[in-house]
Amino acid sequence: MKKYNSILKYIFVMFAALIITGCVHDDKYDEPNLDNYQCRSASYYTDPANGYEKWTLAQLKSQTASTAITKKAYVEAYVSSSDETGNIYKTLYVQDNPKNPTQGLTISLDAVSLYTKFPQGSKVYLDVQGLAITTYGGVKQLGKITPAGTRVPEKEVNMHVFRDCDINTRAEIVPKVMTLTDMVSLNDDLIGCLIQINNVEFDGRALCTPYAPNGVTVDKTIGEGWDAANKKYLKTAVVRNSGYASFANQTIPGGNGSLVAIYSKYNSTYQMYINRLEDVDMETHKNSAGQIDSYPRLDGVQSNPCQFSATGLTVKTIAEVKQLNTSANWTQITGDFYVKAQVTANDATGNLFKYVYIEDVTGGLRVNMNKNDLFLDNRFRLGKDVYIKLKGLYLRNVNGEIQLGGLYTPPATGQPQFGQIEEPEIYKHFFDTNTLARPVVPTERTISSLTTADVGRWVKFKDLQFIDGDLGKTYAVGTAATNRTLQDCSGNTIILRTSGQADFGSSDNPKKASATEVEGGKGDVYAIVSIFNGTYQLWITRLTDIDLDNPRCDGSVYTPLPVLYKDDFAAGGFGADWTTVNVAGPNQFWNTSNQGNGSNYYAVVNGVLGNINEDWLISKTVSLVGKTKAAVSFTTDVRYSGPALQVYATENYTGNPATTTWVALPASLDTNTAAFGDWVSSGNVDLAAFLGKNVRIAFKYTSTSSAAATWEIDDFKIKGQ
Template identity: 60%
Template structure:
């Protein structure tokens, strides 16, 4: 093994002392970084290849754990191990974060590698094309998402084969740049069809020719602010199936300088860092853009022609440049008149060359609206159905933006008396919504700044069908007495609550249990008890007016009620959110009646510091379900002297199995079989396909136990055929 003398060690020490951190640059100008003042090292021959480095984890490590290189031994340079490579990436635009990708040659590389380092603006120290050396002693090789990478082992990793980022303070001691060797990275040309056979190139800058973003990505920005999203690219086109022969994804950061730019709409050349993400047996090949100037997929050449069209999918010209040439402008009122006397659930196609320009007044940002937006002009408002979630992340559908809609080919549908725009596809997956693949054909950003949305002020008595679809304001409303103490929604379903004015006139408020307001679901937040102004979209269903609000501040119910009273929510008599983890023996009793040693416990998996009660009758994997009967029983809570009492909690279920049962008793005998139990009617989570969708029980009436000491019990059962995981949190008994 090659020995390195003390001069080389001195160079690395000097490099560490001159380490400089420079702030991020977030624009689209890519100037050469100024390397004056940065230390570098003379070229030398590394003694570990990138291929050998990867094998330290994949071949020479049968345990599957991260491989840690031995640390330095004093006065013995023979233990110093180095790799060398050329920086293929740049984090100048912010799309690549705390990662340095390298490859083994400037041109025609055979191997790439991923270095995880806790440092931003690494391009100022290691520009793309720089030759760098990495000292491996004390570092570790592990994997994330199936990609082998270099980092450190701290013990804080989520998996035994994982590694943490190389700390910024350590980086100058282990990573150094060549003083003399730097060149242009020439991307390796590959095809999507051959990615599986080129995994050694992960970390390299590669080039794809004759590639295009798919229809779902067209006319949308690379990423919404602060979000990372995938856009699909494809090569080859099969006309019979209207699909690409091969596809991969492009990972885009919402923090990148180009996040708000539209993806290029044409067919052409794509350059990016090759990577992948593997989960179980599923592998997704993906690419990271260094800078948008690496993409040649749109734009006219010197002859004034955009040669990136037609696309493989037969789109003949750039579909993202809206033009109203040869189109007739229509208003919302005009569109509704086109429907004529359309019967409920009837459809009529718009056949004229028309367009509508209208302002987006409501979207799905809080989750109370789902796969649609409302738009409005001076003549009225209308619902636009779109088969896509998270529409608010698309610049076109930001509240306040003007949207251009090409109307030819769309349909007007009468839904319970409300005229809406959509498609004619009635499949359950689409539901008369514009298909995601077709959004670019009809919906165009006006590229004008967002404007404040102005609500039309009405009273309940003044509402007419002409107001349906409008963003309106109704003053001096309050929830009826019967709704006080309820949450905005019951479980995960759509729920009705009733608002009334001070003359007693009422209107329905519709809320989805899946809506999220300020970090809490609508089914966990009690309705406001005061009076005030309500801002909402007005809809109608079978002659009944309904309001849909988009966020909690739309309900400004902070004043005394119409009768002058100030509503006070029911006091909490007892609560437990299991925040400490584990069960206090004086608070909860755990009973295992049937089954192996599986008991109610607490967990914070997937929730960080948020613990919850949990029971699961599966021992891990298919075929490992057990017959169980397990009880979690609360302490006795006194309802003596109370005239009203309720129970609330939240649940989350995953996997198939018997439903959780909830009981109450006032005579617990310390034996669940001899105790007289009353089963309580509660709302439970019903989505067994995912964790994290907590559902409120609603206000469970405990009036049968007024004047007594009540205990609540959760009874879990499972069988060999099915064992669900049930989680319980936010337990409260309220009363007065």
């Protein structure tokens, strides 16, 4: 099965580190004990008997790329980085001088806690024979070419990087002062150096958010200079933060000041890595006269934008907020109002997209924001209470549901429309209450008792089941939103609406809505109540929101179709279960691959531009004799433009696709040709026409001289009973 695994080893190491350092907020640590660490002195390298040639960092970086260095050479450098806080991982940054450096370098090492052996400022010697200069993201780095990658293996680090034995050679690294405007290719020699940027601030999208959500690496933008006419920074760059850093959950400072960080880039995007939190001085920054000058910011913000104050504001309930909507189009909120409410549903599983639901004792409300992964923001975590300043926001009745949002102007029409609150504006309206999340308590309702006052609420329904016609179906088909129908034992029904983009599992165990069958029993359902043109509909946020483990209303127990045959290609190769046939084009066949997927394989085929290809992948025969129901399911992933994959079934394969009678199957296929990774389930494709017979399933790939897509198949199953 194709899965996208996290770096488990990294997680375990950093989790252990967080247990130890999780309560540290000032980033002040004890000095590392350097006793008994392997070291070398300058005399070792200058001794003619040892035969070393001295290189500069510039000479080292000029070596032939991706080729092991054969010369016995060494380089002197000073460590500019520290992985002490966990924001830098398996990387050592060095520069040629502690002050006014002219060259920096990224060293890729398969080792952690490097600061204990090579603290910032240490003079080190790089013994480069056997290593190689490679390039990643446009940045030259020193490593070793191995089957596992280009990091120097941990057991070999002490063969290539040595601290100077004279502890007095440890120097203070004085950050090189730069501006964001200086971040151009002309200064790429400085990548890896410690730099300082003055008079900068984090942009509005970053304000009032943490440096990084737990376990997630994110980019935050800083800006310098301000274009008042166009309301944007004159120059920006990226500060890249790890969700495993000890300071990850600390709030981004809201003021203006200086930033000390490691200088780097990825392709054409310049970025910086913070060593420690004390290197960010944007709240209590002082000018040359000793006066704090963090505010006002360049963009005009006068004081800390993340501190909520109710002074001069009037509190409103959600019911009162809804009553402010008086226009058939939209209503702008002009009063100095605020609301305090609890987040009852967010986008953690992708079933909701760019909106959350909030609720107080008077009702619930959908809030639209133009930002991905809202659930990673502390303010929008499930169960959190949030303050919302309402002035300047908009209300609209959208198909019967009053929603809170903003206005935007589509370029195609040039006319404003109601939609989402733009990301740079979020900090102006949403404030963390700085209280712990509390349990979300549902309101109990029955289908027949629902009223419009329940729209937006988190509601519990008892004793519901999916209708007979939905049994055996998945929650969604393809990537589109799909309706399924729930009913109570009196026959009252309500729609459950699920996005095909939803994934109710994890990165290690995905449970895509389009690949997960609905439950067949009866039980409790927890969901947000919505409405569309007078029809109530429900949205869940997790699979556990539907708990249908009891017998159905008629006392029966539903049993999903048993799997008769499956192949997830996990071991690689097809074996005797599959037949591959090349009909047209070069000698092109279906294969299996695990590219980008660790040990998990999948079936794959891609044509060659300039040729017309036809290639078949045909399953073994599976008997449906004696079966009264049967279906086939699989997942697909496509990249690049080209003809759609065709799926067929036959009861009598002749050995030649051209002379076999095929029946086309209406399977849902991936349609996103722009990227890999968005696997789409076919759903349970009915095989009723083949009951009582033997069946084979075939995948027909074609390409043209100008369009050749890559198609991947996984999780193949034939089910029946």
